[in-house]
């Protein structure tokens with residue numbers, strides 16, 4: 340090979356190497372369609388990101404989750420008709436920019452021309468019906484003499500501002516709110532094209548529990564009775580009860596519960612969601628399951644939480660909670676609490692055996708979730724544990740005061756892992772106690 344040619348090849352190689360490395364840099368891939376832009380990007384180091392988008396007429400912000408770092412989403416742009424620029428930005432949840440892109444959108448005006456009716460005092464929407472379902476916010480109303488309005492939907496996790504055009508001034512449709520959690524509050528505002536508020540409503544994203552399984556494909560846990568006790572309820576009611584069957588001390592309800600550092604969610608809703616998933620998986624395996632509550636708006640007292648499993652003669656009771664530690668936001672992990680010196684607990688198992696059961700449950704959950712921080716503790720603190728006549732475990736599934744764990748706890752895939760861990764724990768304990776093969 341002539342020296343000159345070799346040198347040329349070498350230079351090319353050197354030039355190509357960094358180019359190849361740059362080609363690995365993540366970019367936002369987009370697919371432009373009339374009134375919507377689909378996007379995707381890969382950020383393997385992240386599970387959660389924050390995305391913002393805006394055109395002259397439509398904009399929004401949303402949290403995205405991807406277990407494998409491959410994120411996908413859609414920007415709904417119902418009010419963007421003319422050729423315009425769109426900005427799309429990706430941030431960490433701590434507001435550090437990761438990716439950004441600017442797009443030139445084509446003219447969609449041949450479909451329908453935006454009205455942007457005259458300024459002046461707009462009247463209040465008539466026949467207004469605004470409600471929420473897991474699909475999003477549904478709206479239907481009439482704004483006399485206004486063929487253009489702006490609709491804003493805001494929750495803790497996302498907001499969308501869209502411009503709507505209706506030549507007959509009658510508006511109806513749905514705004515998707517895919518990242519707004521069940522039981523979360525949303526604000527919906529109807530504004531005139533010039534920004535005057537015409538109507539504002541506060542809505543709750545409903546919680547639709549999973550349907551009771553009808554087919555029982557496996558009889559692995561046939562004959563086993565498990566009680567699931569989702570901790571708390573929407574509103575606290577203070578009561579004072581005897582701390583345990585052999586205790587003279589009284590215990591008064593601790594007011595309050597954990598609240599999500601990022602999600603703002605209530606512990607009572609989170610443990611209900613996970614409890615209902617756990618119920619279904621146990622039932623699918625053939626177990627009988629008893630729930631201390633299946634709704635938020637109810638009251639289950641401290642003693643009820645042991646009386647209910649005692650009455651159905653449950654083999655185990657799992658008492659689901661989420662933890663919080665203000666001032667120590669880095670603390671994470673799963674914690675399992677068992678009773679220590681209650682006379683009922685002593686009839687169930689001696690201290691060492693009880694500890695071994697709690698550790699079996701903890702280990703199963705650590706294996707299933709990959710969360711290896713946490714501990715098993717025996718104490719006299721929990722009334723429900725003290726009064727239970729069967730193995731009773733109060734499980735703190737994670738810290739809602741920790742941003743990462745707070746988001747994970749609301750993430751369906753992580754909830755499934757927690758459920759798998761608890762199911763495996765139940766299977767191991769039922770085998771050890773000779774209840775199943």
Ligand SMILES: [Zn+2]
Nearest residue numbers: 570596660661
């Ligand atoms: Zn709790």
